[in-house]
Amino acid sequence: MFDSTTRTVVVVGAQWGDEGKGKLVDVLAERADWVVRYQGGANAGHTVHIGDKSFILHQIPSGILHPGVRCAIGNGVVMDPETLFTEIDELIADGVDVEGRLYVSERAHLVMPYHKLVDKASAASKAIGTTGRGIGPAYEDKVARRGVRVLDLRNVERLRELVTLGVDRANAQLERSGSDVRASVDETMATLQALAPRLLGLAEDVGLCVHRAIKNGAAILLEGAQGSLLDIDHGTYPFVTSSNTTVGGAATGVGISPMALQSALGVVKAYTTRVGNGPLPTELEEPLQSHVRQLGHEFGATTGRPRRCGWFDGVVVRYAARVNGLTGLAITKLDVLDTLDELAVCTGYKVGNEVYTEFPADLSLLEKAEPVYEWFPGWKQSTQDARSLSDLPAAARAYLDRLESLCETPIAFVSVGTRRDQIIGVHATVA
Ligand code: GDP
Ligand code: IMO
Numbered sequence: 001m002f003d004s005t006t007r008t009v010v011v012v013g014a015q016w017g018d019e020g021k022g023k024l025v026d027v028l029a030e031r032a033d034w035v036v037r038y039q040g041g042a043n044a045g046h047t048v049h050i051g052d053k054s055f056i057l058h059q060i061p062s063g064i065l066h067p068g069v070r071c072a073i074g075n076g077v078v079m080d081p082e083t084l085f086t087e088i089d090e091l092i093a094d095g096v097d098v099e100g101r102l103y104v105s106e107r108a109h110l111v112m113p114y115h116k117l118v119d120k121a122s123a124a125s126k127a128i129g130t131t132g133r134g135i136g137p138a139y140e141d142k143v144a145r146r147g148v149r150v151l152d153l154r155n156v157e158r159l160r161e162l163v164t165l166g167v168d169r170a171n172a173q174l175e176r177s178g179s180d181v182r183a184s185v186d187e188t189m190a191t192l193q194a195l196a197p198r199l200l201g202l203a204e205d206v207g208l209c210v211h212r213a214i215k216n217g218a219a220i221l222l223e224g225a226q227g228s229l230l231d232i233d234h235g236t237y238p239f240v241t242s243s244n245t246t247v248g249g250a251a252t253g254v255g256i257s258p259m260a261l262q263s264a265l266g267v268v269k270a271y272t273t274r275v276g277n278g279p280l281p282t283e284l285e286e287p288l289q290s291h292v293r294q295l296g297h298e299f300g301a302t303t304g305r306p307r308r309c310g311w312f313d314g315v316v317v318r319y320a321a322r323v324n325g326l327t328g329l330a331i332t333k334l335d336v337l338d339t340l341d342e343l344a345v346c347t348g349y350k351v352g353n354e355v356y357t358e359f360p361a362d363l364s365l366l367e368k369a370e371p372v373y374e375w376f377p378g379w380k381q382s383t384q385d386a387r388s389l390s391d392l393p394a395a396a397r398a399y400l401d402r403l404e405s406l407c408e409t410p411i412a413f414v415s416v417g418t419r420r421d422q423i424i425g426v427h428a429t430v431a
């Protein structure tokens with residue numbers, strides 16, 4: 001992945017999230033000096049399996065499991081300090097050395113307790129099926145220029161002013177939502193002041209640190225959260241998250257120049273999943289959907305909700321390749337398909353007499369879309385021990401070849417299991 005000329009790499013989800021970004025970042029972090037999260041917040045759930053242990057990272061970059069790698073939470077993230085410290089303490093309890101190598105941008109906005117209350121109570125959040133982690137309300141405050149940033153914890157008077165405005169606004173929203181719950185200024189201040197010394201100890205100008213690291217030739221991994229189809233601009237709006245999940249968001253969310261990005265690895269499952277509401281054109285019929293969900297253990301890492309499952313959607317991933325400028329694909333969970341008799345890949349959407357091969361912006365078209373499928377025979381044998389493409393059954397290779405040509409992006413990695421070693425590096429230098 002990293003070589004003498006490729007030093008700054010973005011890892012991005014190219015479907016609806018949960019593609020296996022955590023696993024890929026963990027694998028690639030072995031050769032990274034820095035891993036930086038650039039957007040989202042504790043809505044993310046990135047799973048990494050090491051030996052018998054499994055770690056689910058929500059806000060801390062997945063590089064933290066490699067000793068010596070520096071990890072940072074960029075300005076584009078909306079950071080929940082309460083859950084950050086729970087996460088840090090759990091890692092420490094598991095023997096992970098976090099001390100002195102985790103940084104938080106002083107420009108990052110805080111997810112306040114009242115953002116979570118509003119997110120959980122709002123009818124709009126329920127309609128979208130949000131994670132309830134306060135992400136939308138925190139980004140709303142950021143864009144409306146009334147948010148609270150990490151650096152505001154340094155000034156208690158200013159903090160109290162911002163919190164008072166935030167609590168008033170949140171309580172009015174809670175009342176309109178019909179909720180009996182109310183936020184309190186004093187309680188919010190007490191929570192923040194208790195966390196402030198610890199959080200300010202991690203606060204840094206992350207953009208400057210990463211800039212200097214780049215100048216010194218460091219290998220930098222920028223870790224995306226969610227997926228391209230959940231991007232606020234490019235996703236299935238309004239069934240999206242509230243940030244730019246795509247590569248465009250990586251530079252602004254870390255605080256470096258877009259010109260510094262040299263490579264973009266798109267992580268995709270060998271099929272498709274989605275948690276929450278909104279279109280999923282290739283969604284499987286029952287009982288096959290439940291069967292695939294069981295095979296892939298498709299239950300949300302953050303909320304435990306069952307994930308909706310569908311066939312691989314080539315229209316979606318080709319679109320994601322375009323908006324992200326993907327230089328390589330990492331196909332994950334190929335092993336989940338090992339026992340299926342046959343597999344389908346969607347190459348277009350039929351609406352009336354027209355076939356769309358470019359992903360449409362208008363959800364009303366997607367609602368009417370009938371996927372056009374190409375069918376492939378299953379390989380009906382385990383791929384979990386494959387460590388090179390030649391170890392894979394011919395039918396699996398044919399399937400992967402079609403994904404590659406359909407998405408117009410070379411495959412750089414194929415993942416065949418949850419463990420670190422269950423991965424095939426294909427054109428490792430391409431990504
Ligand atoms: P992320 O949000 O993109 O990091 O993905 P999640 O961690 O939410 O979901 C991916 C799930 O698939 C996790 O439970 C991973 O351990 C698991 N996983 C990742 N790659 C593979 C793979 O190649 N095969 C199998 N069977 N599981 C995988
Ligand atoms: P990772 O990083 C899958 C979905 C929610 C909901 C929508 C908006 O693990 O891939 P939000 O709470 O962000 O306002 O919810 O986005 N969503 C995710 N789906 N993986 C995620 O993260 C997600 N983060 C948010 O289910 O549909």
Ligand code: MG
Binds near residue numbers: 017045302
């Ligand atoms: Mg996840």
